[in-house]
Amino acid sequence: MKFRITHTTRYVYGAPVSLSPHLIYLRPREHSRQHLRRFDLRISPDPILTRGQDPLDNELWQARFPELTERMEIESQVEVENTESNPFDFVLKSYAIEFPFEYEPVFKFALGPYLAVPFVDTQHALKQWLDEHFTDRPTGTVDLLTAFTRLFFTHFTYVRRDEIGIQSSITTLQKGSGACRDFAVLFIELCRTLGLAARFVSGYLYAPPGEDERTVGAMHAWVEVYLPGAGWRPIDPTSGVWCDDLFIAVAHAAQAETVNPVQGTYYSKTPVDSQMNVNVVIEPLD
Template sequence: MILRITHETRYRYAEPVSLSGHLLYLRPRENSRQRLHHFDLSISPDPILSRVEDPLDNERWTIRFPENTDHLDLVSTAVVETLESNPFNFVLDPSAIESPFEYAPELKFALGPYLAPPFDDTQRALQAWLDQNFAERPRNTVEMLTAFSQLIYERLTYVRREERGIQPSLTTLELGGGACRDFAVLFTELCRTLGLAARFVSGYMHAPDGDDHRTIGAMHAWAEVYLPGAGWKAIDPTHGIWCDDRFVPVAHGAQAEVVNPVQGDYFAPHPVASSLEVSVIVEPTELPASSQQQQQS
């Protein structure tokens, strides 16, 4: 699927303020399952910009502003070709066909940050929730993860939250719902409680029919679980599905806060009112002519 993404983030301040250095995770991934044909990021005011790969191989942009400003505008456009049309196109290692399973020592070492369980009190509460709501689960790993994501989708209510931050997983359970980022964090911590390596993913999604505005106008979040023989496989508990070519991952992390798309602060000698407007449009498109010529050659 070819998708065009337009993402606008606009901050306004009642008077000029000083901006801290901002970290941006906005450029979609490039790998064997996703091709980035175009990406452009417009920033106002003009920043001092640097680009690096963070410790998890995400592309992170750092922007700094030498002068005070009364606004900050970030407008990114991307054309992405997603190639994961069949999310079940994999063969599990025989050791992982049934759950629970143990990761091989070399995998367990590499996956350490994604296996780290929540704090003890949280883990006990999550285990109690699993015992009550997911005690009789399929032995087959793929069937188990499918039922697991559908359980969260069916038991919890989606709530669009405009405020910053991510709910603790226990808060999501207590309230009976949350935003997509809250669902992804809960699913990740529940997976780790079950001994599965899992990580948080931030990105975009082309909304299906009847999405009830779960992904329209905003970035999306889901989880990836590491399965021996298959690698990292993406699952979206907000919709109760395995991720296909409608999903465009941007960045991943062991903790969700690390890969927030825009991270930064502003400073002033006294309180200054601010506002934020965000618009995200994900729509099917065609490849640019230059990309088509390169593929044909």
């Protein structure tokens, strides 16, 4: 699938403010199944712009603003193609076909940050939830992840949350609801509790108008699980599916907050009101 994506973020301040350097994660990833055809980034006021890679090899842009301003706007224009039409087009290593399995030492070392379990109280709550709700576990690794994803989808209720931040996993367990970023973090911590390496993914999900309120005007979040022989395989707990070519990945992280699309703050000697508006439009291309 080919898409055109327009992502606009606007900030308006009640008086001139000084802006900190802003980190920008908006450029989609490129690999054998996802091809970036165009990426244009427009920022106002004009910044001093640099780009590079973060420690996880995500494309990172940094904008510095030398002057005071009452407005800031960041707009990205993207044309991208994803060819991942069959999410099960992979072959596992023989030792990983059945679950549980142990990662090979060379993989386990590299996957360390993605295997880290949460704090003790959270770990206890996660194990308790798994013991209560995920009792009939398939022995096949792919079957187990499929069943787990469907269980997660049917157990939790999606709600759109416009406030900043991510719920703790315990909060999501207690409420039984959350936004896509909340679900991704909880799913990751449940996977790590099971012994599966998992990481957070920020990106875009295309759904036809009127079919999925979860994608209207905003970015999406999902999870990648590392499977020996297959590599990082994307799963969307919010939709209850393995990800296909409707998902456009931008950045990944061991800790979700590190790949927020726009990161920065503003300073003023006196209190200043601020407003933010974000709009994402995804259009399929022929």
